[in-house]
Amino acid sequence: MADTLTSAAAPGTETAAYAARIDHVSKAFGRPGAQQLVLDDIALDVRPGEFVCLLGASGCGKSTLLNLVAGLDEPSAGTIATPGGRPALMFQEHALFPWLTAGRNIELALRLRGVPREERRTEAERLLELVRLGGAHRKRVHELSGGMRQRVALARALAQDSQLLLMDEPFAALDAITRDVLHDELTRIWSETSLSVLFVTHNVREAVRLAQRVVLLSSRPGRINREWAIDIPQPRRIEDAAVADLSVEITEELRGEIRRHGQH
Ligand SMILES: Nc1ncnc2c1ncn2[C@@H]1O[C@H](COP(=O)(O)OP(=O)(O)O)[C@@H](O)[C@H]1O
Ligand SMILES: [Mg+2]
Numbered sequence: 389m390a391d392t393l394t395s396a397a398a399p400g401t402e403t404a405a406y407a408a409r410i411d412h413v414s415k416a417f418g419r420p421g422a423q424q425l426v427l428d429d430i431a432l433d434v435r436p437g438e439f440v441c442l443l444g445a446s447g448c449g450k451s452t453l454l455n456l457v458a459g460l461d462e463p464s465a466g467t468i469a470t471p472g473g474r475p476a477l478m479f480q481e482h483a484l485f486p487w488l489t490a491g492r493n494i495e496l497a498l499r500l501r502g503v504p505r506e507e508r509r510t511e512a513e514r515l516l517e518l519v520r521l522g523g524a525h526r527k528r529v530h531e532l533s534g535g536m537r538q539r540v541a542l543a544r545a546l547a548q549d550s551q552l553l554l555m556d557e558p559f560a561a562l563d564a565i566t567r568d569v570l571h572d573e574l575t576r577i578w579s580e581t582s583l584s585v586l587f588v589t590h591n592v593r594e595a596v597r598l599a600q601r602v603v604l605l606s607s608r609p610g611r612i613n614r615e616w617a618i619d620i621p622q623p624r625r626i627e628d629a630a631v632a633d634l635s636v637e638i639t640e641e642l643r644g645e646i647r648r649h650g651q652h
Pocket of ligand 1: 418444445447450451452
């Protein structure tokens with residue numbers, strides 16, 4: 389069970405003690421009488437500035453939960469509050485517009501946020517610098533490698549200027565080295581900003597590499613099984629002994645969980 393905060397301010401106030409509050413949320417799909425319960429009574433707060441990884445086997449409901457926090461779907465029971473406004477989202481597939489350049493993809497997000505036209509170019513360039521893609525403004529999506537596309541996708545998510553960033557397995561399709569570099573970049577950007585991050589993954593090492601807190605979801609239905617606070621100093625390396633040791637412990641727990649609920 390997640391430890392929820394007791395000193396929560398009302399949603400919408402500046403002093404909210406959480407960036408996201410998932411309050412006893414359940415989600416079922418299907419017609420009445422033939423419903424499948426996917427998420428069961430999830431309670432979890434993401435604190436301002438916190439980096440939380442939601443870890444679980446594939447099919448356990450991670451994306452479903454993230455979509456609920458993003459406001460793309462409604463819970464069947466319980467409530468979700470994101471007092472800082474609409475969260476930014478980043479997926480495994482970059483979802484960039486292929487007919488626009490890297491810079492224009494970011495400028496579009498700035499336009500949707502209401503940034504005046506004359507400021508968009510400079511701001512897009514600043515964001516590209518932040519993800520270490522300075523100079524890629526005029527590159528088309530097909531000219532970029534997978535890692536570079538995810539950097540642009542991250543810059544575009546940051547262009548929304550949201551306090552909460554939701555990430556759904558954003559590096560899962562990348563090779564290990566590229567993923568490693570992007571972990572470094574994400575950790576750097578997170579530590580330079582006051583962003584709160586809710587990051588979904590099925591990769592235990594990735595969760596331990598990135599998070600301040602790892603929350604393990606069980607399967608069928610998804611429930612919070614256990615959580616770990618991680619105080620290994622950042623920047624961590626995925627091959628650090630402390631990261632490896634904790635990953636072994638969490639993997640054991642995840643294996644037990646998968647055995648209890650059948651193979652996927
Ligand atoms: N829109 C939907 N309608 C019906 N079932 C869904 C829908 N979205 C997800 N599911 C089901 O919910 C379960 C969890 O899916 P998902 O959240 O994508 O898992 P994960 O992201 O952990 O792999 C799966 O069994 C999936 O088939
Ligand atoms: Mg998913």
